[in-house]
Amino acid sequence: MSEKLIGSCIFGQSGGPTAVINASAYGVIRAALDAAEITKVYGAAHGIKGVLEDQLYVMDEEDPEELKLLLHTPSSELGSCRYKIADPETDDTDYKRILEIFKKYNVRYFFYNGGNDSMDTCNKISRYMESVGYECRVMGVPKTIDNDLFGTDHCPGFASAAKYIATSCMEINKDARVYDNGMITVVEIMGRHAGWLAASAALATVYGSGPDLIYLPERNFDMNSFLADVDRIYKESGKVFIAVSEGIHYADGSFVSEAKTSSTDGFGHVQLGGLASTLAEIIKQHTGAKVRGIELSLLQRCGAHLASATDVSEAFSAGREAVVQAVSGVTGKMVAFEREYIDGAYHCKMVLLPLSSVANYEKKVPQEWINEEGNGLKREFIDYVLPLIQGEPELPLVDSLPRYARLKKVLAK
Amino acid sequence: MSEKLIGSCIFGQSGGPTAVINASAYGVIRAALDAAEITKVYGAAHGIKGVLEDQLYVMDEEDPEELKLLLHTPSSELGSCRYKIADPETDDTDYKRILEIFKKYNVRYFFYNGGNDSMDTCNKISRYMESVGYECRVMGVPKTIDNDLFGTDHCPGFASAAKYIATSCMEINKDARVYDNGMITVVEIMGRHAGWLAASAALATVYGSGPDLIYLPERNFDMNSFLADVDRIYKESGKVFIAVSEGIHYADGSFVSEAKTSSTDGFGHVQLGGLASTLAEIIKQHTGAKVRGIELSLLQRCGAHLASATDVSEAFSAGREAVVQAVSGVTGKMVAFEREYIDGAYHCKMVLLPLSSVANYEKKVPQEWINEEGNGLKREFIDYVLPLIQGEPELPLVDSLPRYARLKKVLAK
Numbered sequence: 001m002s003e004k005l006i007g008s009c010i011f012g013q014s015g016g017p018t019a020v021i022n023a024s025a026y027g028v029i030r031a032a033l034d035a036a037e038i039t040k041v042y043g044a045a046h047g048i049k050g051v052l053e054d055q056l057y058v059m060d061e062e063d064p065e066e067l068k069l070l071l072h073t074p075s076s077e078l079g080s081c082r083y084k085i086a087d088p089e090t091d092d093t094d095y096k097r098i099l100e101i102f103k104k105y106n107v108r109y110f111f112y113n114g115g116n117d118s119m120d121t122c123n124k125i126s127r128y129m130e131s132v133g134y135e136c137r138v139m140g141v142p143k144t145i146d147n148d149l150f151g152t153d154h155c156p157g158f159a160s161a162a163k164y165i166a167t168s169c170m171e172i173n174k175d176a177r178v179y180d181n182g183m184i185t186v187v188e189i190m191g192r193h194a195g196w197l198a199a200s201a202a203l204a205t206v207y208g209s210g211p212d213l214i215y216l217p218e219r220n221f222d223m224n225s226f227l228a229d230v231d232r233i234y235k236e237s238g239k240v241f242i243a244v245s246e247g248i249h250y251a252d253g254s255f256v257s258e259a260k261t262s263s264t265d266g267f268g269h270v271q272l273g274g275l276a277s278t279l280a281e282i283i284k285q286h287t288g289a290k291v292r293g294i295e296l297s298l299l300q301r302c303g304a305h306l307a308s309a310t311d312v313s314e315a316f317s318a319g320r321e322a323v324v325q326a327v328s329g330v331t332g333k334m335v336a337f338e339r340e341y342i343d344g345a346y347h348c349k350m351v352l353l354p355l356s357s358v359a360n361y362e363k364k365v366p367q368e369w370i371n372e373e374g375n376g377l378k379r380e381f382i383d384y385v386l387p388l389i390q391g392e393p394e395l396p397l398v399d400s401l402p403r404y405a406r407l408k409k410v411l412a413k
Numbered sequence: 414m415s416e417k418l419i420g421s422c423i424f425g426q427s428g429g430p431t432a433v434i435n436a437s438a439y440g441v442i443r444a445a446l447d448a449a450e451i452t453k454v455y456g457a458a459h460g461i462k463g464v465l466e467d468q469l470y471v472m473d474e475e476d477p478e479e480l481k482l483l484l485h486t487p488s489s490e491l492g493s494c495r496y497k498i499a500d501p502e503t504d505d506t507d508y509k510r511i512l513e514i515f516k517k518y519n520v521r522y523f524f525y526n527g528g529n530d531s532m533d534t535c536n537k538i539s540r541y542m543e544s545v546g547y548e549c550r551v552m553g554v555p556k557t558i559d560n561d562l563f564g565t566d567h568c569p570g571f572a573s574a575a576k577y578i579a580t581s582c583m584e585i586n587k588d589a590r591v592y593d594n595g596m597i598t599v600v601e602i603m604g605r606h607a608g609w610l611a612a613s614a615a616l617a618t619v620y621g622s623g624p625d626l627i628y629l630p631e632r633n634f635d636m637n638s639f640l641a642d643v644d645r646i647y648k649e650s651g652k653v654f655i656a657v658s659e660g661i662h663y664a665d666g667s668f669v670s671e672a673k674t675s676s677t678d679g680f681g682h683v684q685l686g687g688l689a690s691t692l693a694e695i696i697k698q699h700t701g702a703k704v705r706g707i708e709l710s711l712l713q714r715c716g717a718h719l720a721s722a723t724d725v726s727e728a729f730s731a732g733r734e735a736v737v738q739a740v741s742g743v744t745g746k747m748v749a750f751e752r753e754y755i756d757g758a759y760h761c762k763m764v765l766l767p768l769s770s771v772a773n774y775e776k777k778v779p780q781e782w783i784n785e786e787g788n789g790l791k792r793e794f795i796d797y798v799l800p801l802i803q804g805e806p807e808l809p810l811v812d813s814l815p816r817y818a819r820l821k822k823v824l825a826k
Binding site for chain 2: 017045075080163175177178208209292295298303386392397399400
């Protein structure tokens, strides 16, 4: 146990929102407010930009009941950013400014919640503060619906998105089979480089109402075998339900979403409206069938009403753990998850990873969890994802509609 | 009380699916199975087409527990159709065939669940059977997310779609305001001629997280004042959230979804991908802002996981009432809803309307419930819709995913 470090803390949110990133925020804020070593708790407006611009909200001023509602409030309540910080060796302007702010508010703890890029930011700040001899403990809290963070069994945010996708696919499948004429449905799911989310549509199939075919960016996409798959099922049953990751690409790396089609105007213009409508148009031309393209869009990442209680709880715990560890002397680490099975029951154990080992790597769906044809998932994937989506949180409602946290967001002076 | 009529019954589902049409199916089937006068309960495969093609499922063969799961199973479990039946005076081929099937199975009760067109079908069958002297009681059960059925306060299916739309808009709004750069979001909502569903997005605004602007087909759309509205709010806050009904149209009646834009290719080709992307492109060209178009697509009509318990219960009751009334001698009627307030609390009273008075009329959002600018709803609409979305049904789940009814669908011989 290292010496006690007394001072204030800053917490920031970064990257795309999720259904549970505010649960991690609550974990950090609650634990920081409760920690004797932490004198003041600041929330940065729009992540690191709030630090650079001296836009800090005083969390001590908030109503504790409203803060607790963060557990079920989707998106990033403090605001997010996609600001890419420079390398301190190349350009230390931002770091000097951060140090200035840290000194101004006597910040001795910095907690940052985000994905790959955010862990990189965290790591750079940690190294810089060390290099200039400013004592500050820097901890990363993971977050990303994409589930592509290296070194952790899974990421907070992924499971709730997976549950939204699985449930929505079950409903779409019911709707897509209702008429007695032919119908082909294409659902586009987020995930530019890793197919974890699209793979989650396989849950719907296993539970009796899901896609026939699922394509991930972990395999090269081949249009001919894709159309052959579609043809075969269409001939068998007159209905085909296809789930695709937005990031599927050909062997040469080019995205299928950029495919040129000989569409209505005959000029081969690139289709607007994303992959679902591009593929729908190609399938229509090929089969002559009625085809519907559906984009799950950002609903899949902010669907707090369908969150996994397991995900909410783990997201909260990750935030709290970051504070507990920092107060006890740890720095330069990200909180990560390890999976354990105790008497066959899933348990999530928190571990710490060096920030440097996490930043800028991407974790993909293992090849051996994808079927041979590259159009579906094996049982191994289901066994992986199923424990993560368990449990329905008790959502705070007013008149049967969600009641989100309402923060005062009092700016620090 | 008329004389007892002993015989079997046929039940059919028609038109687009909803989150609760199967709750009405369960109401009809359960009450028919329990009625001493009804000797056998048949479910028509794909509505009236199942009658014409002699594809009838024997409901008596189903497991009662599975039938009960219909309460929370979205879409039309028996299959639907959009078959437009001829006028019996012009062409009575179909009616002769229906009579043949009715005689074959001694059908004395016919229950049909659908929207405008289905009530028209119902009405024609009722008149035909009367004209040929075949005793058969014909009853309509209303259904449509569009809420445009004439003579009833509201329709089963609407409220659950409204709740899905309101909740999803609340989540989208949270997501759409997360970054500190400008962002305009356009959400496209179902409703070709009536704006009830798009209007429901106003619930999200009233409950603290919803669209700034809402446009319905009940008002002529003017692109210039629309862009002025968008400009004004964008300049004020840098964020605009717009909800539009798919059916918005110009004063000349042409749909905005068919608008030509000077898009990427410069040839003014009609945009593919629906109204949301068309409007997004126009706004982008006008403002230069980042614009996102989102189509709620069919998720809004089959979102059983977000159903209103009030809607489920009313849908069930409407189905049951049709059977109870028919057995007691009523025919040629549709079950409709009347709203009552008892000590200030909402109650739904069931009444009967002549099928002929319902068929082929469309009920729209009253002009006086829309604000003067035509870009939002007044409190009167909120007071109308709010009681309908109340209550969360206890959804049957397995491993935190929906457990839908699994029917055997044994064909009658």
